[in-house]
Amino acid sequence: MTKPTIFHKILAREIPATIVYEDDEVLAFTDIHPRAETHILFIPKQFVESVAHAHDHLAHIPGMLIQKAKQYAEQHGITGYKLQYNVGPDGGQEVPYIHLHFLSDTPLGNSPEGIPSEQH
Ligand code: 5GP
Numbered sequence: 001m002t003k004p005t006i007f008h009k010i011l012a013r014e015i016p017a018t019i020v021y022e023d024d025e026v027l028a029f030t031d032i033h034p035r036a037e038t039h040i041l042f043i044p045k046q047f048v049e050s051v052a053h054a055h056d057h058l059a060h061i062p063g064m065l066i067q068k069a070k071q072y073a074e075q076h077g078i079t080g081y082k083l084q085y086n087v088g089p090d091g092g093q094e095v096p097y098i099h100l101h102f103l104s105d106t107p108l109g110n111s112p113e114g115i116p117s118e119q120h
Contacts (some may be wrong), residue, residue, distance in 0.1 A: 005045050007097035013049070026068045028102075034101040038078070043071050048098045051087045065100040077108045 010017045011027055019026035020040055031039040042065045048058045068081060073081055081104035086093040 002096075004084070005097040007041075007095055007099060008047070011043065021068070021072055023068075024026065025064065028068070030042075030066050032096050036105060037107040038039075038102070038104040040069075040072070040102040042072075042100040042102060043097060045103070048051065049096050050093055050098050050111065051085050054098065061098060062100075063085075065098075069100055069102045073104070076108065080104060 006015065009015045010029060015033075017029040019027060019029045021042075024045070026044055027040055028040050028042045031041050032070040044061050044065060045076075046058070046061065048054050048061050050105065051062050054061050069081075069083055073079070081102055084103065085098075086101075
């Protein structure tokens, strides 16, 4: 077992995060250093280190996270956003647990659902 990352600890509720969405497959929480009005990270509950590691039975995970982000945007009335995967240290990936960056200039507080309130 590789060393648990900060995202393992967020998933296990061992460290706090502002969780904005959760289902059986994913957890989504706000980035601690936001680079946009809305900056959310989507992670799978099943660990994969990066897009480059998503082989075989894990190959669906990058696309699955994109689908979840798309649904999140639709549900919150966010019509414009950027999705980004950083892959590997040379690609700017600091946390070795796959995560999809969701960046939008639409603040969550202006979306129909309002701001996230769940704190862990
Ligand atoms: P990367 O550079 O690996 O693609 O992105 C990692 C992201 O995780 C960064 O944008 C960084 O701000 C965010 N991050 C790092 N540590 C924490 C943390 O403890 N909590 C939260 N919510 N985000 C974090």
